[in-house]
Amino acid sequence: MTNKLNLIGAVNQALMNEMELDETVVVYGEDVGVEGGVFRATVDLQKKFGEKRAFDSPLAESAIVGSAIGMAINGLKPVVEMQFMGFSYPAFNQIISHVARMRNRSRGLYNLPMVIRAPYGGGIRALEHHSESTEAIYSQIPGLKVVIPSTPYDAKGLLIAAIRDPDPVLFLEPKRIYRAFRQDVPEEPYVLPIGKAKVLQEGEDVTIVAWGAMVRDTQKAIKMVESKGIKPELIDLRTIAPIDRETIIESVKKTGRLIVVHEAPKTLGVGAELMAIANEKAFLYLEAPPTRVTGFDTTFPLPKGEKHYIPSPERIAKTIEDVVRF
Amino acid sequence: MTNKLNLIGAVNQALMNEMELDETVVVYGEDVGVEGGVFRATVDLQKKFGEKRAFDSPLAESAIVGSAIGMAINGLKPVVEMQFMGFSYPAFNQIISHVARMRNRSRGLYNLPMVIRAPYGGGIRALEHHSESTEAIYSQIPGLKVVIPSTPYDAKGLLIAAIRDPDPVLFLEPKRIYRAFRQDVPEEPYVLPIGKAKVLQEGEDVTIVAWGAMVRDTQKAIKMVESKGIKPELIDLRTIAPIDRETIIESVKKTGRLIVVHEAPKTLGVGAELMAIANEKAFLYLEAPPTRVTGFDTTFPLPKGEKHYIPSPERIAKTIEDVVRF
Amino acid sequence: MNFKDHNPLNNKQYRILDFNGEVVNKEDLPSLTEEELKYLYKTMLYTRMIDDKALSYQRQGRMLTYAPNTGQEAAQVGSAYAMEKEDWLVPAFRELGALLVRGVPLRNIYLYWYGNEWGSHMPEGVKVLPISVPIASQYQHAVGIGMANNIKEENNVAVTYVGDGGTSHGDFHEALNFASVFKAPVVFIIQNNQYAISVPRSKQTASKTLAQKAIAYDMPGILVDGNDIFAMYVATKEAVDRARRGEGPTLIEAYTYRLGAHTTSDDPTKYREDKEVEQWKPKDPLIRFKKYLLNKGVISEEWEKETLEELEKDVVSTFESIEDKSDTEIEDIFKYHYETMPPQLEEQLEEYKLFLEGGK
């Protein structure tokens, strides 16, 4: 059986499925219980599984993550929510100093099968701190996995995989497309592999890598350039850490060209790493400089400026043309 | 008049000079006052300028940085210390959400002329969290400047520049070389430009970019390869954010080759950004793939493993040869 | 009044006006002129009006997310009115009444919620920090302001606000601890409006009162009826005076209620009973204060009607003066990150402008 679900619905169903199957899964965070999350990702979990397994916490991100560490050590699989990625920073010390390090610190004794969920990215005309994309910060932390789905189907399969993963996973949900479209999503639980990118569209002229909400904008851009005879290959990175280098490298070797599209600022964004990888692993195949289309090196603007910030399909399309015609 | 100072002495003198000249400069942090800092960077400041301007704070990094924000808004120039870079993370929310954003948030009204100092990097056989190099995390935050000196002379000039800078500066001190060597340092205050890299050695075969303690290791590596007729150009990046692209690009155009050396993990390190810049700005000049010599994508090991982690002169030398012979 | 007489462990609210606008604590009744009383009430009406209009603009799709203050006007206006010209206000994001008292023009406020950073650019001489969204983080800024006052041997005070939810945050604790250690002249106000979005106060912390958290720092802490403008004014005044006298910080819990939604994106019927809201409605701080003022003959229904008309005009014209004219200038996105734009930013700005012009 499948249902037409949007991305937030798929997240909710993934949680439902796993809480049903595995009673060690517990879900908590700010407004997660009674209200079911400010985006309704956790709606009905408390009704269905009770206050013990889906509950509201006090307003304290460090303690949310810090307590999840203890829970994970003590046999549970906590799935905690940071209400927005921009409010994950009070938990930064717990994440970098403990979540990512406990397994190595204890030489494999204490693993942390926990998930930190957070809506991320801009484009919903929100207040300050509600629009940022700092995946590059988290993706450089050894010991942490970072996953970003771009469709309802992927969201469900990747979130279930994240919950079942023996290692801690930061699961970032592109809030701009929470309700953008629906897809057939199987009712049953299923997993998609963490650490594997997905070739969404084969092509030969240029490799384009995107993730999260930017996948759709990139698809729009591709539509624009296809009419001009350009055949891009589109890869949805899906896992930002660890990066699926194999898929990227293979594609770049084929096309000789790489464009990375992300919403985050340019400097030290994930684009830089993908460009570096292309250099290290496919240098002699390069026919044009690996390139990035990104947000500016600025704070994400308040709503009246945000349309400038997020790379538009037009900006992406222009870059594709530039790179292909290089 | 000059004195032979080591790097920590130069830091101390820079603070002395500025506190003398500018009574709005105040220095505080954990163990900063009576003790003069666990590395003695702030020694005698309290004696000289009193408890009001150099003092111990409670053990709370977020409040140290958070209060410095208020001070800076209220007319002072706080220079606060994070005892180690690995303990700056509890302050991460204050740094990314406020320090870096206050000026833009208020459209130029509230600037924050503050400095956050922190010893950073490994190689002193220290406990966990005492050896890390996470400059890439901070260097990607719009609104923040990140400076790393590699010599006593630079340390003094750059720290004074940081204190006088109208914008917030994260000043990272390579603790491994705090006492490694002495240099003639003028007693008088002087500034070196923030945002400018320094060509330490001209050469034509390959551009090598390093900073902090890795500069010296790179110099050792260069000695090794020079005997083989290789002439590297060595650039000390000095300011990690914003990067002095001009100096890098000019050099890469000349040599056609780029190697970045850093102690931080490879993935998403500053090396990736420099490689990306080389691609964007000097692609057609590249005769070999831009390359990096870095720490592993792991947590910095406890002392019995640290010798493996930090790129050794031998590892660097080998890479230079590989790249030049490419 | 003396904080010593108000042990927060007794869980008794400090009050001057009761729900009917009767004075129950004559001794502490502040001596304010009629002009001042009118000003206070008018500012509360203004606050309410700004909320009401913002909500209706929002429903019409003319405004973005907005966080209303309805029910908390006394806590905001009363406390801020205790400040002096040179004092600093360090708000969270639900202190509209306090911002108005401290001289922030409505234009700024609406610009901010309308999604333009210029809203946080305060006019000359207005010592108010921008709205702070990361919960409790602003408490530490106020501490730093206070510490700087001590260092500079200046006499100003910082007044800062947080919600009940914010008391759970680490930054709250660190701020109070710093302030007490450094005897920083800071007044910490908690607007306990009983909810942090959907999470009720009872789930936020197990302590009987939020004011009692002051005991952890040997700091005076007082529980105040936050819907009583006189109580808020007097308690804050005493705290401000203490701070100015060099006696250090104070924690004030303003016990109040968020009559509206958390923000316009929120639907409170999901997590609280209408009954509860109904019970709080008669405690509306405007009703209470109005009764008092009518009784005293300070205002009349007439006066209120005229005032409301005047305020409405002001609110409507201010909103219309920014509506559809407040798109962010592209340069502004780049220009204010550093005193001088680094080459990277200049390049990005240039490239983007070229792109918009359709050029290479």
Added chain:
Amino acid sequence: MNFKDHNPLNNKQYRILDFNGEVVNKEDLPSLTEEELKYLYKTMLYTRMIDDKALSYQRQGRMLTYAPNTGQEAAQVGSAYAMEKEDWLVPAFRELGALLVRGVPLRNIYLYWYGNEWGSHMPEGVKVLPISVPIASQYQHAVGIGMANNIKEENNVAVTYVGDGGTSHGDFHEALNFASVFKAPVVFIIQNNQYAISVPRSKQTASKTLAQKAIAYDMPGILVDGNDIFAMYVATKEAVDRARRGEGPTLIEAYTYRLGAHTTSDDPTKYREDKEVEQWKPKDPLIRFKKYLLNKGVISEEWEKETLEELEKDVVSTFESIEDKSDTEIEDIFKYHYETMPPQLEEQLEEYKLFLEGGK
């Protein structure tokens, strides 16, 4: 004993043995067997011996930075002894005595301070978390362990430690608040050894006691003479029992003194008077307990001498068994970051091994 009888605001230390080893609170004297008493004293001696040897190895350049526990043995051993087999210990980094009581082998402890991660790989069945260096962060892990116990309806308790300095940290506050809201079965112990490196307790916080910080969470808080092993044992036992009964968390301030340096890198003469140290020396928890045990005839000087010899042998042979044999295996640096090494790490490991072999 009942926590209600020990209001932390009174600033009176809970005590059973006085400085001379005399029982001053007969009622609360725990009924421990001679074997138990000997075990406790022996463990204190062991702790002291491990410190002494580590310091001398360090001076000889055979050991790295080490954080001594001298003076705090009663606080550590007494509290940990109140735990049951299935309880969790969540240490900071200065709880050697507690680790020993909970079954952490000295080999692990020395390996850790010798700079090898295997020191934190606890043997099967030892429910002790690794040493936690980021101050106060571990308090939250203990809370999570406690919350999990509630969720799983298990009966275990988590006991966690922090220093006086750590009470200033945001994580401390958030942990206590969470624990009280969720009634987590956690015992929070503060080893107030009067210093955070160089910063004295008086500069750390303005509160009279650290125990009174419990009031902020409506949690029992008790100030205990931390150099009195019985008081520490009894107070912790009551807290552990309470927690196990589902009555929630407790905060215990162990009032003690760090007789040694912060770590071997620290020189305390820079920031404290010898006089102060001298005043504390007679309060050494070992002296007090020994007097009691000698008086009671539980031990003899003979027994102590023999025990010390035995312990010294153990300590020396353990240290020598790891000395110079504990270099980190290269693979170990890579292998434990994830259950399965991602290709990047495999490649980096391979490349590095190749490099070491001198290959390409």
Added chain:
Amino acid sequence: STEGIESPKEDIQTKKVLATPVARAMAKDLGIDINTVEGTGPNGRVMKEDIRRAKEEHLKPKVKEGL
């Protein structure tokens, strides 16, 4: 890594040739000195096609060799 291609470094040219890495790789493979190839790309950049053409020209019998 550097893909193991071994060849001694060319003499340092006073004027840098502009070329894409793929063109440099082809030149190397085909034993062509990229510095002698005329680039037809933007700003005289040496492209894949230029190397291919250079190779073809290189293979063409030279006129003066006819006897």
